[in-house]
Amino acid sequence: MTGNGRRLLRGCAATALVGVLGVGAAACGGGSEDAAGGSAIGLTAALGTAPEEDAGQTLTYTDVTATRRLVKQDKALYGGLATYGIPEVAQAGYENRPLKETHGFDENDVDTSLQIGSDRWRLTGRFDVNAVTDGLKKLGFAESANDDGALLKDRNGGQVAVSASVRSLSLSPDTPPPALATPKASVADDPSYQAVARCVGDSTYYATFYGEAQKSRTPDVTLYAIGATVQADGTSRERLCALTSSPEGAARTADRLRATAASGERFAGATVDAGSGATPMVTMEWANGPQALPGDQNRTLQLPKLFMGER
Template sequence: MPQEAAGGYLTYWNVQESRELVDKNKELYGVLDGFGIAEVLQARNEGDPTRAAHGFDERDVDTAIQISTQAARLIGRFDVSAITAALRKRGWTDQKIDGGTQLRDGAVQVAASATVRSSSFEQSSSLPPLSPPEHSVADDPAYKAVVRCLGEDTYRATFYGKSPETSLPGLTLFAIGAYAQPDGSSRERLCVLTESTKGAQAAADVLRTKTAKGSRFAGAAVEIDNGKTPMVTMEWANSTASGLRPGAQDQTGELPHLLMSPR
């Protein structure tokens, strides 16, 4: 994603792993059933097959990245002609662009190539590029550090934005990622990159207020690693209990709000 996306919420999905998890255990993983793809949910609400309505479906997508509620970038295998034909039927206009096709319906835009489909849903939001930008979020040292903390086996993660205006003092970036266990269960890990030992201790203290006996996250371990910019971690098991399904923190905001500045 472009570097300018670093200040907003970014949600990453491993779509194929998420599909497998939903197939295996809908009770626990059913909340993942949209796979981070707005068109899947839209077609379902309209009662249409996603492929007929939009020219692709979740089987074509490997990775989905959402930028807040404003834009998305999907990576996979796409039939640009099928996407164009499906959206033309819905009244969209189209034009050729470098590397693919761009389509528009009012403020909503889509660009598609054989391997990338990007979309923006608001007039004020930029359409994510089809080609990797020269400077991307993936190059940002803070994002690199938090990605390493979450781990390579993460199937879904939300990064809550690198923004001094919205985070508590002393925090650089935090994210929550979910990863599946060999037995089919799932765990989530919160990683908080801080500016100093003082900032790390403050983050750890506020998170530990949620781990007392009888609380939703009772027994969850909160740890601080070493270094000049320590990483604070908190980990818990997912379950079907309220607020503990994978990705539930995006809805409840219980832990993220602890780490955000009051507005």
């Protein structure tokens, strides 16, 4: 990890899959555009902030506002999501120092998180640009000109951009942080992403999209995502949605998933539907509980491994 990575994420070694750990919470779809082009809430709106060239990346959406409520209500069930898709939150916990003190913001200022790949994040919310800038300067960052807001860079790599409504981070010296403004063309314009997002549902409190690059591993599956919602009775359920390339591919995919839902298996009792049509949407749903905590399948990659030819 770069010097900047250590500075921003000291103590995060135990969460190497922090992007997959990101968990968002539900709220109302769509969201609203702010002065910087940021989107307040909603899965579909969040996907609209990821440029189309990132369609091959793993994207993890977190509705931070709703996840904070869930963690407060039931820490035993939702406590594993308490990093809220914000990498600096784990650092603050390890250092036992308030995040506001070191970085000029904390999870209470954040509405949503979108992680792009393994080293970029875009947070929406309400940010004190001066406080964030001052905090990063104390960590050794230097401010650069940026028409949309403040841009700060560390000499060892890593960049942060911030406006009043968006804070974005890149741990790479060669890759800029996600743009503060929404792109002209995004992954949300892709029909595959639109279909999978509809299947997952805009009321998800987290969702991870496994990008189209995985098609080289599993020709049967074009794109898939795993997300969770809280039902009217207060229970949490997770859903996998896999857009397949053919009815035959859908049948093979459904068979793989049914094997994990058999008696004695981790997802015993889950329901699997092979879908219909020329490019069926295969779904698998299960209830969360002590043996299937929200986000567990993302942390362990158990279900994604099925689409990588592993068991």
